[in-house]
Amino acid sequence: MSDPVKRSIFYGRRQGRPLRKKATELVETVLPKISVPTGDLDDIKLIDLDNLFGNSGREVWLEIGFGGGEHLAWQAEHNPEVNFIGAEYFINGVASLLGHLDDNGAQNVRIYRGDVRDMLPFLPPSSLSKVFILFPDPWHKARHNKRRIVQRETLDRLAELLVDGGELRMATDDMGYLQWMLERTVPHPDFEWIAASKQDWNQRTEDWPKTRYEEKGIKKGCKPGYLRFTRLPRS
Template identity: 40%
Template sequence: MIEEQIATAFFGRRKGKTLSPTQQNLIQDLLPALCLNPTKPIDDIHTVFDHNPSEIWMEVGFGGGEHMVRQAQNNPHVGMIGCEPFINGVVKALAAMSEASIGTIRLYDEDAAHILDWLPDASLDRFFLLYPDPWHKKRHWKRRFVSHKNLGRIIRVLKPGGIFRFASDIDTYIDWTLDHVASHASLQEECSDPSDRLDAWSDWQRTRYEEKAFREGRKPQYLSFVRK
């Protein structure tokens, strides 16, 4: 099973800027204790946390971790899983977690599909995919995280009534996501009026990427889907 998981295609960079000694220490000292291991079978995801969380949320592609860390600060009852293969983003998240003394987040620094395949059925209360790489060129659209296969994975791990949140400022990716979700009867969009997609969630934590989108004149949309 795990061999099949590891064979899943992943497109993206693992490392950008050279890590400073301090950042290297964060990777060496903090990450091992927080990093999930999908090669070990698990029956109850709650057991990877120390605080017996009442809900489990997962964010894929958390960037620098701004949204994930703030959600963890505001929701101490939640166990948060963050997946980010870009190691510079992982370092930023570790630094923020250390500074805020947050112990309710677990991380994975490889392909998020490994974790989605590893999680038990109906184990997540929320799933976040915020400003994912849009892969602008049409020939690369198959690389987008939103796909029929990944939506099937998300549906399997979401509890009935669980929420899938998606945000993007790229119209083609928004349409792509709506089209793909429409083919899955187990997901239903929360809003009935398309104009509501322009309104951020009440507990939304703005990211640096979103601030850049606004500066450059792009309007984000916020999609919410309920697991039936």
């Protein structure tokens, strides 16, 4: 067996208020059944997605930092023919997603509880058709910018994982972070901005439901930005 993988340093909360009884039960009984096995990461081998989901030939979509899980649960319910992986470190968010899945009955979701940067190296190349990074922590202070999930190295890896024509969706209600996203993704050689006009950044598509964090921001007067990029064909 190879040496265990060195895990990324995670910044931010791991747990908030204590979980309620039903949430605790879901975490204890359901989460183990639909978790991405962390043993795969320690053994340094690619995750077998067909085995993970118990089927083959389906598209796989990834949501990075799914928050309360509203968006991921909606996508899973409305796209039952797609396999979903959700990555989230915050246990309260994981419990929230489990509650949504319990309500809508979706069976096509697997959860990685941890820093997604630790999982990305173990996904097979060209295995993802869509990736969502919605309202990530903006880390406002300049000295904390390195903690932002949208970095050149992350985009490089996502470009390797996305199929040709695959889609990367990002959203934020922090205009500084929106500029940061554009400055790193627009010039990236493997991505092309999907926009009929440069004003499309403030419009969601019909298959893009709101998240709880998005609604909170809107109530506070924040104006969200929505970005869609396609993975350019490999030469």
